[in-house]
Structures are given as C-alpha cells and as structure tokens.
Amino acid sequence: MATVREIRNQIGSVQNIKKITETMEKISTAKVKKNTKRLASSREYYHSLIGLMDHLIQYFKDDGLATDHPLIKSHDSIANSLILVITSNRGLCGGYNNNVLQLTKKLYSTLKEEEKAIKLFTIGKKGISYFQFNKIPTDQTFTDIDDHVDFDRMASIADQLSDLYSTEKVDEVYLVYTKYLSGGQQRPAVEKILPFDVETNETEELSEDYRPIYLFEPAGHEVLDRILPVALRIKVFNTILQTNLSEQIARKIAMKQASDSAGDMIKDLSLLYNRARQNKITKELIEIMGAAKALHS
Amino acid sequence: MTCKLVTPDQLFFEGEVQAVTLPAYLGEIGILENHAPLVTLLSKGKLLLTLKDNSPKVYTVEGGIAEVRNNLVSILADHVEA
Numbered sequence: 001m002a003t004v005r006e007i008r009n010q011i012g013s014v015q016n017i018k019k020i021t022e023t024m025e026k027i028s029t030a031k032v033k034k035n036t037k038r039l040a041s042s043r044e045y046y047h048s049l050i051g052l053m054d055h056l057i058q059y060f061k062d063d064g065l066a067t068d069h070p071l072i073k074s075h076d077s078i079a080n081s082l083i084l085v086i087t088s089n090r091g092l093c094g095g096y097n098n099n100v101l102q103l104t105k106k107l108y109s110t111l112k113e114e115e116k117a118i119k120l121f122t123i124g125k126k127g128i129s130y131f132q133f134n135k136i137p138t139d140q141t142f143t144d145i146d147d148h149v150d151f152d153r154m155a156s157i158a159d160q161l162s163d164l165y166s167t168e169k170v171d172e173v174y175l176v177y178t179k180y181l182s183g184g185q186q187r188p189a190v191e192k193i194l195p196f197d198v199e200t201n202e203t204e205e206l207s208e209d210y211r212p213i214y215l216f217e218p219a220g221h222e223v224l225d226r227i228l229p230v231a232l233r234i235k236v237f238n239t240i241l242q243t244n245l246s247e248q249i250a251r252k253i254a255m256k257q258a259s260d261s262a263g264d265m266i267k268d269l270s271l272l273y274n275r276a277r278q279n280k281i282t283k284e285l286i287e288i289m290g291a292a293k294a295l296h297s
Numbered sequence: 298m299t300c301k302l303v304t305p306d307q308l309f310f311e312g313e314v315q316a317v318t319l320p321a322y323l324g325e326i327g328i329l330e331n332h333a334p335l336v337t338l339l340s341k342g343k344l345l346l347t348l349k350d351n352s353p354k355v356y357t358v359e360g361g362i363a364e365v366r367n368n369l370v371s372i373l374a375d376h377v378e379a
Contacts, residue, residue: 041308042305044311045303045305048301048303048373049373052373151306213333214335214336215337216336216337217322217323217337217338222338223336223362226362
C-alpha cells in the first residue's frame with residue numbers, strides 16, 4: 001500500500017493538472033464566444049453572395065454562359081483530385097482531429113481505388129504529422145491558419161485552388177472539415193467545392209414567371225468572372241470559421257471532462273489518503289501502548 | 298427600399314433607405330425606390346445612403362459587387378470604412 005506521503009504527492013499533481021484543464025476550459029469558452037460572433041457576422045455576406053451567385057448562374061444557364069465558365073464546367077476526364085483538409089494546430093481537443101482525418105483517409109482510399117492522382121493540401125500541424133506518420137505525401141501545408149486568420153489569407157488559398165482548377169491541373173477539389181451545425185452539434189464533413197455545383201445550390205427559387213432582367217455593369221460574363229472566385233473565397237473562409245469554432249467547442253468539452261475526472265480522482269485519492277493516515281495513527285498508538293505495557297511488567 | 302452593406306467579416310448597415318448612391322463600375326449610380334434589377338461591380342469611392350428621415354450616411358467602399366432586386370440593395374464590398 002502506498003505511503004501517506006506518496007498519496008499526498010499524487011493528490012498535489014492531480015490538483016495541478018485540474019487547474020490547467022480548468023483554465024483551458026475557460027479560455028476555450030471565451031474563444032467559442034468570439035468565434036461564434038465572427039461566424040455570425042460573416043454569415044450575412046456569405047448568404048448574400050451565394051444567393052446572388054445562384055441567381056446569376058440560373059440567369060445565364062440558358063445562354064450556356066454559366067455552364068461554360070472555367071470554374072463551373074467539369075473537365076472531360078477526371079484524373080486529378082485535390083483534397084484540402086482542415087485540422088488544428090494544437091491537440092487536447094478530444095476526437096476532433098481524428099474524426100476529420102479518418103474521413104480524409106476514407107476519401108483518399110476511395111479516390112485511389114478510382115485510380116485518380118491525388119494532391120493533398122493540409123491545414124494544421126495535427127494533420128501534417130498524421131500524414132507524415134502514415135507516410136502519405138502532402139503537396140502543401142499551412143500552419144499559420146488559426147483563430148486570428150483573416151479573409152485575405154484564406155482568399156489567397158482559395159485563389160490558388162481556382163487557378164489549379166481553371167488551368168486543368170486538377171479536375172475536382174474536395175474540402176474535408178468540421179461542420180458547425182449548432183452549439184451542441186458539429187461533425188466532420190466532405191464537400192466538393194470545385195467544379196461549382198450548379199444544380200444543388202438552389203437555395204432560393206426563382207419562379208418561372210418572375211425572372212428579373214438584370215442590368216449589368218460591366219457585361220454579364222465579366223460580372224460572373226469576378227463573382228465566382230469571390231464566392232469560392234467566402235466559401236473557404238466560412239469553412240475555416242466553422243472549423244475553428246468547432247475546434248474550440250471540442251476543446252471546451254474535452255477539458256470539461258478532464259476537469260471532472262480530475263475532481264473524481266482527487267475524491268478517491270483523498271479517501272485513500274485519510275484511510276492511510278488513520279492506519280498510520282492507529283499503528284503508532286498500538287506501538288506506544290505495547291511499549292508502555294512492556295515497561296510496566 | 299431596404300439596403301444592406303456587408304463585408305466578409307462584418308455587417309455595416311441594414312435598414313430602410315430612401316436613396317442609395319454607389320460607385321459602380323462605370324461611374325456613380327443613384328438608386329431610388331423600384332429600381333430595375335441591376336448587378337454591378339464596385340469601384341473605389343463614396344457610398345451615400347439617404348435614410349428615411351433624410352439624414353445622410355457616408356461610407357468609403359472599395360471593390361466588391363452590388364445587386365438591386367425587389368427593392369433590396371445588397372452591397373457586398375471587399376473593404377468598407379465608416
């Protein structure tokens with residue numbers, strides 16, 4: 001049985017760990033708040049732009065203008081795929097990274113089976129080390145993407161994707177990330193972001209009899225040329241915001257659980273400590289009484 | 298007529314307006330109630346909103362796109378300064 005001193009040390013270190021996890025939980029709670037606000041304030045732009053893009057695509061559908069656009073048109077043969085995975089730079093967030101990476105691996109092997117060449121872009125140190133460990137080659141890595149990422153930074157990554165697609169270096173682009181559904185629900189998701197899916201994006205209907213006849217400045221196809229890359233940027237940016245928020249929620253939950261189990265552990269150890277202390281006292285008493293008796297006789 | 302001014306990180310303005318003057322691709326455009334549907338790229342310049350009580354509200358915008366439809370003016374700017 002452990003000595004009193006050993007147990008006391010153990011309680012001390014568990015208490016220290018608990019302090020750390022509690023602090024991390026508090027930090028994550030604050031970050032969740034901040035990121036929720038960021039996501040909400042970018043949502044307005046996101047919905048407006050995606051809505052406008054859908055209108056324009058439908059508007060140009062009849063002219064064939066939209067379907068021939070380099071970012072919308074699917075390539076004749078699909079031989080090169082690109083996967084952009086978003087993970088976090090830091091751990092201690094439960095199954096958060098693992099879930100995304102498992103999904104990526106599944107997508108990766110499906111594409112491999114279809115005999116496609118795969119380019120892998122990884123955001124976050126956790127993803128990078130995972131692929132290194134599993135000996136899966138990555139083509140580009142980004143480690144500077146975190147809570148403070150701004151729109152321009154994500155825009156440069158999105159533009160890179162647009163370039164690769166329109167120069168036909170890749171034929172499809174997938175995004176693997178953690179989707180934020182609500183405060184209580186986030187889950188890993190795969191989304192094909194290029195070519196732009198014209199059919200399934202119809203969020204808002206344009207009824208047949210009401211179809212606005214737009215005036216364009218400059219000409220319609222120039223507007224379309226300009227808006228599609230922007231739509232991709234905001235899509236990628238929005239995804240990053242969702243992922244960052246999900247990461248903080250995952251960390252908050254993981255740290256809460258860690259603090260709770262540390263609390264339980266302290267309770268168990270205290271029980272053990274008191275019993276050991278009592279035993280020790282009893283033993284000493286017996287010894288003293290034994291000695292006194294021996295002296296008497 | 299409703300007007301909405303947003304950037305990727307922020308909603309700057311949303312509300313009822315009488316008139317909007319915005320720096321369109323080929324020059325300034327004034328938009329009043331029941332304007333025809335319009336989509337335009339934005340250049341750099343001043344955006345003037347005339348509110349319901351005739352008070353003006355001025356922003357500096359740079360780049361982006363604006364859509365007018367159904368008496369809703371959506372201004373999606375790359376950068377905005379109040």
